[in-house]
Amino acid sequence: MPRADRASQFMPFAALKGFEEALAAKEKIIVPKVELSEDALEYLDFQINKLRVGDRVTVVYYEDDAYVKKTGMVTKINPQAGYLTVVTTDIGFEDIRDIQF
Incomplete structure (x- = not known):
């Protein structure tokens, strides 16, 4: 048997396709979005x-069922559309929980 064929018989084998992805999805913790008070919204x-x-800011915002912290330079602010861009990430105003300068 050639050496290349012998090595292939010891390669990893996934008997259940998609099983690893399903496990990763089950392990994800879903965090509910917090409704801010009127005072917090005004601030x-x-x-x-x-x-x-x-x-240069640090923004805590809600994305994909979790809160994310992004630090970087503000590259764009669009008040009409309701979002700002930190580096290359667009963040909607309604998803922001906190901004620190």
């Missing part, structure tokens, strides 16, 4: 209005 609005392109 967040104040912080968003203070933002300028080029500011």
Whole structure:
């Protein structure tokens, strides 16, 4: 038997296709989105209005059933569409929980 054929008989084998992905999906913890109080919303609005392109910020926002923290430079602010861009990530105003300068 050639050496290449002998090595292939010891290659990993997935008997159940998609099983690893299903396990990973089951392990994911879903975090519900927090509804902010009126005071928190006003303060967040104040912080968003203070933002300028080029500011270095840390934003905590809701994405894919979890809260994510992104630190970087603000590259775009679009108040009409309701989002800001930190580096290359677009973040909707309604998903933001906290902004730190």
